Amino acid sequence: xxxFNKRLFAVWLILVGITASYLWIDHSAGQRGVPTASTVITxxxxxxxxxxxxxxxxxxxxxxxxxxxxxxxxxxWVVLMGVAMLGVYxxxxxxA
Amino acid sequence: xxxxxxxxxxxxPKSSRHVPGQPDMWVFVLFESLVFTSYFCVYxxxxxxxxxxxxxSQAHLLLWLGVLDTVVLLTSSWAVARCxxxxxxxxxxxxxxxAWVTAGLGFxxxxxxxxxxARLIHFGHTFTSTQFxxxxxxxxxxxxxxxxxxxxxxxVLILQLKDxxxxxxxxxxxxxxxxxxVDFFWxxxxxxxxxxx
Numbered sequence: 001x002x003x004f005n006k007r008l009f010a011v012w013l014i015l016v017g018i019t020a021s022y023l024w025i026d027h028s029a030g031q032r033g034v035p036t037a038s039t040v041i042t043x044x045x046x047x048x049x050x051x052x053x054x055x056x057x058x059x060x061x062x063x064x065x066x067x068x069x070x071x072x073x074x075x076x077w078v079v080l081m082g083v084a085m086l087g088v089y090x091x092x093x094x095x096a
Numbered sequence: 097x098x099x100x101x102x103x104x105x106x107x108x109p110k111s112s113r114h115v116p117g118q119p120d121m122w123v124f125v126l127f128e129s130l131v132f133t134s135y136f137c138v139y140x141x142x143x144x145x146x147x148x149x150x151x152x153s154q155a156h157l158l159l160w161l162g163v164l165d166t167v168v169l170l171t172s173s174w175a176v177a178r179c180x181x182x183x184x185x186x187x188x189x190x191x192x193x194x195a196w197v198t199a200g201l202g203f204x205x206x207x208x209x210x211x212x213x214a215r216l217i218h219f220g221h222t223f224t225s226t227q228f229x230x231x232x233x234x235x236x237x238x239x240x241x242x243x244x245x246x247x248x249x250x251x252v253l254i255l256q257l258k259d260x261x262x263x264x265x266x267x268x269x270x271x272x273x274x275x276x277x278v279d280f281f282w283x284x285x286x287x288x289x290x291x292x293x
Contacts (some may be wrong), residue, residue, distance in 0.1 A: 012174040017168045026151050035155055037147045038293040049287035053280045060177040061276045062116040070115055081133045088137040092144030
């Protein structure tokens with residue numbers, strides 16, 4: 001009997017792939033090794049991280065097999081965290 | 097005997113959809129998420145006010161080390177997710193093995209973090225040196241404390257799996273939920289400290 005779950009492995013691969021992509025972002029963002037400010041990279045990094053959080057919740061934490069209330073609540077929470085972080089970031093940029 | 101198990105068969109059937117683990121743990125997860133989000137918001141705001149200074153300090157972090165930290169924790173999360181599924185299928189030996197793998201990878205993360213802190217302190221970057229490093233040490237330390245609690249949780253999980261009289265799937269899922277939470281907090285901390293510009 002096979003005990004290897006391909007779905008969990010695929011999820012892990014996707015999560016590692018997204019994480020590794022940060023190395024490319026960093027390589028393309030710096031100028032002569034000195035990091036430069038970038039709203040696109042900041043927003044992208046936060047969005048990618050939130051996508052990873054949702055994948056972890058749905059697949060590893062088994063929310064996809066949980067009651068609809070928990071599915072909706074966790075999705076709402078991810079959106080709430082994103083809105084809060086990006087909202088504060090843009091508000092800070094506006095007053096800086 | 098089936099030759100392969102579809103992923104769906106490893107989840108509870110739709111007719112018996114249930115909250116993974118104890119609902120109290122989910123209250124904790126959601127509450128802690130809000131607490132961490134508030135830390136992240138304060139950090140992001142401070143960052144926008146002193147962008148150049150934050151970038152200068154951030155340049156001293158090794159991104160590849162942050163990526164390695166993240167991959168190690170993601171792999172530990174994968175291991176504990178497998179542990180839950182093995183326990184559900186009654187394969188307690190494999191479940192225990194995956195619980196040990198989880199703890200081992202958690203230990204690797206712990207060592208990597210200590211090495212990183214030692215390296216930064218060696219080069220003069222301490223809690224009081226810059227505002228960025230104040231946030232860096234605060235966020236990584238608070239996560240570290242959660243990780244240490246995670247070792248106690250995984251210890252409980254291993255003990256439960258060892259003793260047939262104590263085995264309860266709900267407890268296994270509760271322990272795994274905590275560990276995954278420590279993982280996804282790090283995913284956010286990594287993006288905010290190492291990647292954002």
